[in-house]
Amino acid sequence: xxxxxxxxxxxxxxxxxxxxxxxxxxxxxxxxxxxxxxxxxxxxxxxxxxxxxxxxxxxxxxxxxxxxxxxxxxxxxxxxxxxxxxxxxxxxxxxxxxxxxxxxxxxxxxxxxxxxxxxxxxxxxxxxxxxxxxxxxxxxxxxxxxxxxxxxxx
Ligand code: SF4
Ligand code: SF4
Numbered sequence: 001x002x003x004x005x006x007x008x009x010x011x012x013x014x015x016x017x018x019x020x021x022x023x024x025x026x027x028x029x030x031x032x033x034x035x036x037x038x039x040x041x042x043x044x045x046x047x048x049x050x051x052x053x054x055x056x057x058x059x060x061x062x063x064x065x066x067x068x069x070x071x072x073x074x075x076x077x078x079x080x081x082x083x084x085x086x087x088x089x090x091x092x093x094x095x096x097x098x099x100x101x102x103x104x105x106x107x108x109x110x111x112x113x114x115x116x117x118x119x120x121x122x123x124x125x126x127x128x129x130x131x132x133x134x135x136x137x138x139x140x141x142x143x144x145x146x147x148x149x150x151x152x153x154x
Contacts, residue, residue: 016105016117021090029086032105034115034125037067037132038097038152039085042145052095055148058136067131097152099130 015028024032040062044053061070061079069075075082085096090106097103101111111118114128125131135150142148 013117016101016111021102021105031117032101034099034101034130035067035122036097036099036125036130037062037064037136038130039083039100040067040069041132041136041150042139042142042148043095044145044149053149054097054152055142055145056132056135056137056150057139057142057145057148058132060138060140062136062138064133064136064138067125067133067136099152 015024016032019028021029021032037058038054040059042055042057042059044055045051046053058064059069059079059082061075061082062068063070071078076084085093085102090102093100093103093106099112101115104111112128112130113119114124114130116122116124121127126133137148
């Protein structure tokens with residue numbers, strides 16, 4: 001997940017077409033995140049198959065209205081299960097949602113029309129129904145994660 005970032009601070013507005021993920025500056029990397037909030041939902045893993053199941057229960061640090069981390073800079077220190085995606089190899093992205101820009105680009109895909117870098121509209125993620133804003137609940141309000149397993153259509 002990511003904090004808010006000013007897109008107009010990026011010099012090359014099509015950087016993702018010209019650079020690999022590892023070549024991107026910190027600002028470019030952060031701009032790639034669409035702010036959907038999906039990766040901040042709790043997940044369950046099947047012990048036998050390794051399959052990952054997302055739930056609607058969001059990390060307690062996620063501001064569900066904005067879908068931003070409430071303490072992005074300190075996130076991995078404050079939340080033991082929080083993963084800094086930039087520290088991963090692309091081969092480790094399979095647990096990310098299929099819509100996640102990092103996974104999409106790592107798999108050779110293109111950013112979706114609703115991605116803010118394409119639409120030019122920071123609200124297009126919510127308007128496209130990709131954001132978790134409409135259904136996420138704080139993990140602090142959840143007793144059993146298995147009761148909150150969800151499945152995305154995209
Ligand atoms: S799933 Fe990907 S695009 Fe969505 S908030 Fe997480 S890192 Fe950003
Ligand atoms: S601390 Fe929680 S809300 Fe913040 S980035 Fe990590 S998983 Fe997301």
